[in-house]
Amino acid sequence: MSSKTASPKLHSAAWRISLWASLAFAFGTMLVFFFLQRFVEQDIQRRSDAWLSGEVEVLGNVATRTPKDRLYGRVVGEVAELASREVPNKLPSETDRNDSVFFLQRGSDDSLQLWVGVGSGQDTLTAIVGTKLVPGQPTDVRIEGFAVPFRVACIQVVDGSRIYLGLSERDELRVLRNLRIRFMLLWFLIVLFGFAIVFLTTRRMLSHVRRITDAASRIGHTDLNTRVPTTKRNDEVAQLALTLNRMLDRIENSMHQLHTITDSLAHDLRSPLTAIRGKLEMSLGASIHGEQAEPIVSAIEELDRLTEFLNQSLDVAEAKADALRLTRIDIELDELLRVMTALYEPSMAEKGLQIGLHSANPVVIGADASLIHRMIANLFDNELKHLPAACTITIRLQAEEESVSIVFEDNGPGFSSDVMPHLFERRVKGKSSNGHGLGLAFIDAVARAHGGTVTACNRETGGAQVTVTLPRDTSVQGGSPIGMVQAVR
Amino acid sequence: MRLLLVEDEHDIQEFLKHSLEEAGYQVEAASDGITAERLAIDGAFDILIVDLGLPDQDGITLIFRLRQLGVRAPVLILSARRSVDDRVRGLEQGGDDYLTKPFALAELLARLRNLLKRNSPAGNEATRLRVLDLELDLLRREASRSGHVLQLTPQEFVLLEYFCRNAGRVVTRSMILDQVWGMRIHPETNVVDVHIYRLRGKVDNVGQQPLIRTLRGVGYVLKDR
Numbered sequence: 001m002s003s004k005t006a007s008p009k010l011h012s013a014a015w016r017i018s019l020w021a022s023l024a025f026a027f028g029t030m031l032v033f034f035f036l037q038r039f040v041e042q043d044i045q046r047r048s049d050a051w052l053s054g055e056v057e058v059l060g061n062v063a064t065r066t067p068k069d070r071l072y073g074r075v076v077g078e079v080a081e082l083a084s085r086e087v088p089n090k091l092p093s094e095t096d097r098n099d100s101v102f103f104l105q106r107g108s109d110d111s112l113q114l115w116v117g118v119g120s121g122q123d124t125l126t127a128i129v130g131t132k133l134v135p136g137q138p139t140d141v142r143i144e145g146f147a148v149p150f151r152v153a154c155i156q157v158v159d160g161s162r163i164y165l166g167l168s169e170r171d172e173l174r175v176l177r178n179l180r181i182r183f184m185l186l187w188f189l190i191v192l193f194g195f196a197i198v199f200l201t202t203r204r205m206l207s208h209v210r211r212i213t214d215a216a217s218r219i220g221h222t223d224l225n226t227r228v229p230t231t232k233r234n235d236e237v238a239q240l241a242l243t244l245n246r247m248l249d250r251i252e253n254s255m256h257q258l259h260t261i262t263d264s265l266a267h268d269l270r271s272p273l274t275a276i277r278g279k280l281e282m283s284l285g286a287s288i289h290g291e292q293a294e295p296i297v298s299a300i301e302e303l304d305r306l307t308e309f310l311n312q313s314l315d316v317a318e319a320k321a322d323a324l325r326l327t328r329i330d331i332e333l334d335e336l337l338r339v340m341t342a343l344y345e346p347s348m349a350e351k352g353l354q355i356g357l358h359s360a361n362p363v364v365i366g367a368d369a370s371l372i373h374r375m376i377a378n379l380f381d382n383e384l385k386h387l388p389a390a391c392t393i394t395i396r397l398q399a400e401e402e403s404v405s406i407v408f409e410d411n412g413p414g415f416s417s418d419v420m421p422h423l424f425e426r427r428v429k430g431k432s433s434n435g436h437g438l439g440l441a442f443i444d445a446v447a448r449a450h451g452g453t454v455t456a457c458n459r460e461t462g463g464a465q466v467t468v469t470l471p472r473d474t475s476v477q478g479g480s481p482i483g484m485v486q487a488v489r
Numbered sequence: 490m491r492l493l494l495v496e497d498e499h500d501i502q503e504f505l506k507h508s509l510e511e512a513g514y515q516v517e518a519a520s521d522g523i524t525a526e527r528l529a530i531d532g533a534f535d536i537l538i539v540d541l542g543l544p545d546q547d548g549i550t551l552i553f554r555l556r557q558l559g560v561r562a563p564v565l566i567l568s569a570r571r572s573v574d575d576r577v578r579g580l581e582q583g584g585d586d587y588l589t590k591p592f593a594l595a596e597l598l599a600r601l602r603n604l605l606k607r608n609s610p611a612g613n614e615a616t617r618l619r620v621l622d623l624e625l626d627l628l629r630r631e632a633s634r635s636g637h638v639l640q641l642t643p644q645e646f647v648l649l650e651y652f653c654r655n656a657g658r659v660v661t662r663s664m665i666l667d668q669v670w671g672m673r674i675h676p677e678t679n680v681v682d683v684h685i686y687r688l689r690g691k692v693d694n695v696g697q698q699p700l701i702r703t704l705r706g707v708g709y710v711l712k713d714r
Contacts, residue, residue, distance in 0.1 A: 263570055267542060270569040274591035275500035281594045282504055284706065297706030307591055308675045342644055343670055346683040370673055377674045384678045 014206050018199035026191045033183050040179065044172050045151075049138045052153035055083045056165040060155040063105065063163055073114055076105070080116040083165070100168040102150070104128065108160035117166075119145075128152065128164055141166065148173060208237050216244060224252040255323045262314045269310055277303050312442050315371070319445030326368040326449060333363045333404060336376065337397055344380045352389035359397035363404050365470055367450050375446040379408050379466060382439050387412040391463075399472075403452070406468045414458035423456050443468065490605070491532065494518045495525040495551070496540040496567065501590075505538070508594050514601075522546040529560050536605055538597075540567045541577075552580060563604040565597070595659035595708055618653040620713050623692070623700060625653055634692060644669075645688050652701065652711040661708035685709060 059079060066075045080103035102117030102124055110129055115121030127143040131152075138153040143166075150166040157163055208231060215228040227248060230241045277300060284296050318324045341357045348355045383393050387410055396407040415423065424444040443466070444454045452470035459465050492514040496502040502518050509516045517532065519525040522545045529537070537555075541548035552564055566577055566587040577587050586600050618625040622635045630646055632639045641649065648669050652660065662681040666672050685701065693699040702710050 267569040270590040271498050271501065274569070275498065275504065277591045278501060278504035278508065278594065281707065282508060293705065300706040303591070304675070305677075308677070339670060339672075343666075343672075343684075344680055346687055347678060347680045350683050373672045373674050377672070377676050380680075381677050384680075 014203035017202045021198045022195035056153040102166045104164040316445045324449035328366040354392040357395045363399045371446045408466045411463040414464045491515045491534045493534045493537045522551045537564045593661040620656040656711045657713035
């Protein structure tokens, strides 16, 4: 179960779903922002280019019309100064001086004719001379001493000189940077928020699925009364729960029918058996002796065998349908095996068989006492019936963390190859067997009903091996182990 | 001892009535729940035998009703059902007992005796048992016959003790497995017989009167006279 892993949250489907959803969302919004930023960037540049082109034309006109006298520099400078106040996207400068705009007139001999701006303008002139500028097409120019490039437009004046108007891209970049920072912040918050919402929603939904899983896994082979939890909402999960419950209803119903059939079959056969047995016992009263009694005695013995066969057949049938009813109590297997060994030891010795039990510590499991007793008696009966004289039977009780194994080993002839593939089927028995062929099928049925398994094989060193493995975690809470030997009071 | 037998199957009722009367009980029989209720209130019974599958009502329901009406006598439940359901287990803990069909008559009688004994005030528990010349010391876990100490294993002692407590009465293999080994199993093999055979080898020596008798098809009996 996932709740038992080291970091259940990181392995949960909710975590994966929300992670992938958030990643897709983050990537998508990032892409949208990228295109949006490009658009804004281009738009800002288009606006400043338009402004630059317009202003440089105005300045060109002014420069052309203004006579080249003493006042020329002042007039053009004034106009340039005025223009620089209308700079688009302008943010307040850190200094008082306006260093975001410059005006430069370059003579045809590459001399600095007029300069409006911060500093001497010589660096700017050098940068402009080094760049190929086409009139009417603003271009980026990097000027030494400035971190941010200038956007420069130029125009050819009639006298051969050129007028340059430069606008720093500082403000433009600052606007874009602000945009980026704000977007990143919002993007991060939105992605985080989205992740949280998706995670919580899916977890809530999936926790319901987990509750259904937990409940469904608790509904064991025989416990069909409980149902998985349902919700009032009508979504897929609720549908799943409803469908599961309807399925359980149907299973319980057919299970109930099976029980009714086997019970009434048992009842209908047992009542006449009781009457017959009673009458036979009555007729076996004190008046009949010796040979006269023989047929009655064997009839009673046959009846008892028939009854046991009936019980085991019905148990096997119910177990095959996973419908065997269990009444679990705590059973101490170590002691049970000791008592059983003591019970069977004289019969074994009579037949020349040796028996050895290897079991160290008390092992308690929660199981149906009657079925487990009969199962172990069956294992002993099998050995007793099929082994030739002078064989040794070794019984081992092995307790592991999760399960308990009862191993029966012998050094006899083993299972013959013709019965080997059908060992756990009903009515399968060796040629020499005088049993009714239910033994291993019954053992298998009881183990299955308890959630365990049975394996039967021939050992490499010769002889047969039957291993019954039962799960351990079924111990009844608070119950005390039932002692096997009840001394007569 | 007055006994009320509630059983709807005519055949079973007949042979039970006959056998129980032979065993010394005064038996009244009822074939359905209503009759049983009427009889139980009118007559003071010492013990009841109730079959679970009655035509008009469930045997358990009848027992609960009788308890409500103030019937205190212990009940032996007869069940032809396969599994013993939890309600029967509940009753069992309350001092009643159950037996699944078909059963040996000896086992029915033994369970009736146990129920009656449980219900009567306990007498002083004997520390010695004596059957003819056989003597058991329950404290020292020692058995002797005609003064000679018998070499018994602890298990054989428990088995012999069970025989002595039921001296003169038939005990079946199922009863021995249930009472001595604490298991309700029905082995296909002769495990119990071998134990009895060994015990007999120690108790009934050559020249002595055999005490443990085999009743074929029924069980064993320890002679008490």
